[in-house]
Amino acid sequence: MYQYDQLDQVFVRQRVAQFRDQVRRRLAGELSEDEFKPLRLMNGLYLQLHAYMLRVAIPYGVLNAAQMRALAHVARTYDRGYGHFTTRQNIQFNWIRLDQAPDALEALAEVGIHAIQTSGNTIRNTTTDELAGVAPDEIEDPRPWCELIRQWSTLHPEFAFLPRKFKIAVTGSPHDRAAVKVHDIGLRMHRDETGEAGFEVLVGGGLGRTPMIGKTIKGFLPKRHLLSYLEAILRVYNLAGRRDNLYKSRIKILVHDIGAAAMAERVEAEWATIRDGALEVSDDDLARVARHFVRPPYAERPARSEILERERLSDAGFARWLKSNSFAHKVPGYAAVKLSLKPVDGPPGDASAAQIDAMADLAERFSFGEVRVAHEQNLVLPDVALDDLPALWRALDAIGLATPNIGLVSDIISCPGMDYCALATARSIPVAQRLTKRFADLGRVHDIGKLHINISGCINACGHHHVGHIGLLGVDKGGREFYQITLGGRADEHAALGTLLGPAVAYDDVVDAVERVVETYVRLRSPGEILVDTVKRTGLGPFKEAVYAAA
Amino acid sequence: MPLLKGGRVSEDAWTAVGDEDALPDSGALLVTLKRWQGERESLRARNDAIGIRLPNSAPVEAIAPDLDRIELVALEFPKFNDGRAFSQARQLRERYGYAGELRATGQVLRDQLLFMARCGFDAFELAKGEPVKAWEAAIAEFSVFYQPTGDGRPTARALRRAAAVSTPAD
C-alpha cells in the first residue's frame, strides 16, 4: 500500500498545525462559527447530535496494521472506545472534543492518516473496490489511480469551495463493487480494441433526495489523461453548478438540466485548454505510485489446501463461514476474507478499540499487515493463505468478527440514523438490530442467500437505500417513525434505483414487513435468482400483497 | 478597505466608477463589466489604465479579447464559500496569460489567502484582521503542494521526479 514519503509527512503535519491554530483562534473567539465551520469541515469535524463527530479518511479503503492501531488509540483516548465504518470507506468517531481534535489528528498524522476533506464542499475520499489488487476478475488494480486522484484533490486550491460535496469512485473490474454509477464521477477501467486499458467516465450519479444513475460522457479516456480530464469536469461544475439551492447543487442536477451531451461538450471544451500539460500522468509518475501497490511476497502454494478441506468437512460452522466470508483470489492458494461487523443485535459497521487492535494483529499474522474497508461496512483481510483460514476463523470468532453473513440478509448496511445524526428523521440502528435478531438463524440466512438490505434514517440516503435490494427509508409521520420500503435496487454494474412498494410502515411493524418480503421472495424465486431479478419477473404485486394485505 | 498586495498594505491606485457616474478625465479606472461592454471603444481609447470588475457568474471569455488593454481584473467572492472566482482566476492566468493585477474582493477570509494566491490572485481586499500578519501566516502554512497551478510552486510530483533523476533507480 501507499507509504508516505517525506513530502507527504511534511504536508500532513503542516495541515495539523494549521488546524490547531484554527481551533485556537476559534476557542479564543477570533473566528466566528460561520467562519470556522467550513474550515472545521475541511478537516472532517462535524457538530453532530451529541458532540463533535470526526470522520477520518481511509483513502480508497486501505489500511495497514499501524494505522489500525492508531485508530484504536483514538477511539480509546479521545472517544468512547469504538468507531463506525461508513459507506464511503471512512471511519467515524462520535464523541470527539474540539479542543482535543488537533491531538487526535496529530496521532493519526504520525501513521499517515488524516481527516482532510471528509466533509465540506470539497472533493471527498475517492473510494474503490475492497478487493482491488486481488480480485481475479480485475482488469487493472485501481489503487494507484485512486492514490493519484487523492493527491491531486488534496487541498486543491481551485476546488475548496465547490457548490457542494463531490464524490469519486473507481472500479478496476467489470464487476463493480465500488458503486461507480451512483457517484458524482464514476470511473470504470476497461480495455479498448487495441487492448489498452483506460477509463469510462460517468458523471452525475448520486443518491440522496434525487437519486440518479451516472451518465457516460467519455467512453474511453486513455489513462494518462485522467487528472486533466477530472480537472476539466470539476472546473465546469465549480463555475456552473447551482449555488442558490442546497438541494439542487450537486453535479447530478447540472447534468440532468443540461443533458449528458452538453455536459460532455463543456468538459471537452475546457479539457482542450488544459490537456497534455502539467497534469499528464507519465509512465514514470504511474510507476512511482504503482510501486507501492506491488503484490506482497506470496508463497508458492497449491490451489487446493488439504488443511482447509479437512476442516471444511469436519466443522459445519467453519464450512458455513468459508462459504459466505471468503472470496476468490488472483493468486493460487490464497483468499480474501471479509470480517463481518454485523453481529446479531449489533450496530452495523461498529468496531470496538479492542477489536480494531485485534484486527491489526490478525492482519500482521495472516494478511501481510493489510486491511481494507468495504463500503458495505465490513472489513477485509485481502491476502490470506487458504491453509490459514481455519486458524483465522477461530481467532475471529473469539473476538466476535466471524458472523458468517457477508452479503446475506443480516449483513445490513445502515447509516447511524437519529440515534447519532442531527439530520435524521428516524432511527436506523435499532431497526437493523431487530432485523438481525429476526434473521438470527444461520441456516435460514444461508438458505435465503444473497440479499442486500440498506437502511437510511433520512432522505439524504447515507445508507444507500435507493440501491438496496430491499431499501428502508426512515420518515417522520406526525412525530412517529415510519419506514418506506423500496425493492429492486442494485449498486453494481447493473445499477438501478429501487421502486417504492407502498405506504410507509410503522417502526413496530417494519421487521414483520421485511420478513414477509423475504419470505415471498424465497417462495417465488427461480433457482439462483436474486431478489432484484425476482421482482423484475413478478412485479411488485406479490410483495405488496404480502406486506399490506396481511396488515 | 485595505488592499493587501505584495505582502504589504498599499494604497489603492484605482478609482472605482459606478455605472451612472461621470468618468474622470484621467487616472486608473475600475469599471463594471456592464459599463465596459457598453463603452468599450471609448474606454479603450483612454490614456490611462483600465480595470474591470468581473462578476463570478460571467464567463472569462467576456473580457478575454481585451486582456492586452486591461491592467486590473477584480473578481468577486460574494460569500466566502462561493468559490467560482478560483476557477475564473486560473483561466485568466493560465489559459489567457493575463499578467495584470488580479484582485480578490468581497468576503475574503484569511484562511483562503493561500488558495487564492495559488490560483493567481496577487491582490486582496481582506474582510477583517491584520492583513500583513494574515498574509505572512497564510503563505507559510504549507511547503508541499500536490497539484500544479500557474503559481510556479514545484509540486510534490515534480520534486519526486527530480529526486528520481538525481538518484540511481532501485
Place this chain on the structure above:
Amino acid sequence: MSSKAVTANRLADGAVVFRREDGGWSLRIEEAAAVEDATELLAAAERDAAAALVVAPYLIDLNDGTPTDYRERIRAYGPSRAFHADVPTRHP
C-alpha cells in the same frame, strides 16, 4: 405543562447543554430553565455564542420538562440504546 428551553453545544467539547435560570449551562435537561416566553433566554444564549462559550443555541419545546420532539429527547438523554458500554443513555 408545555414550555420552552434553550439548548446548545458547548464549544470546547461539543457536549449538549441547557441554559439554566442562573445563566449557566447544564449537561442535564432537568436543570434547564423552562419558560413560556424564551426570547430573553435565547438572546442571552446568543451572547454566550458570540463569546465563544457555546455554539448554535436554539429553542426546544418541552412537555412537563421532557422534549416533545423525539430527536431532542435523544439529544437530551443519549442514543435510544446503549450500543456500546461507554455510550451514555438515560431515557426516562
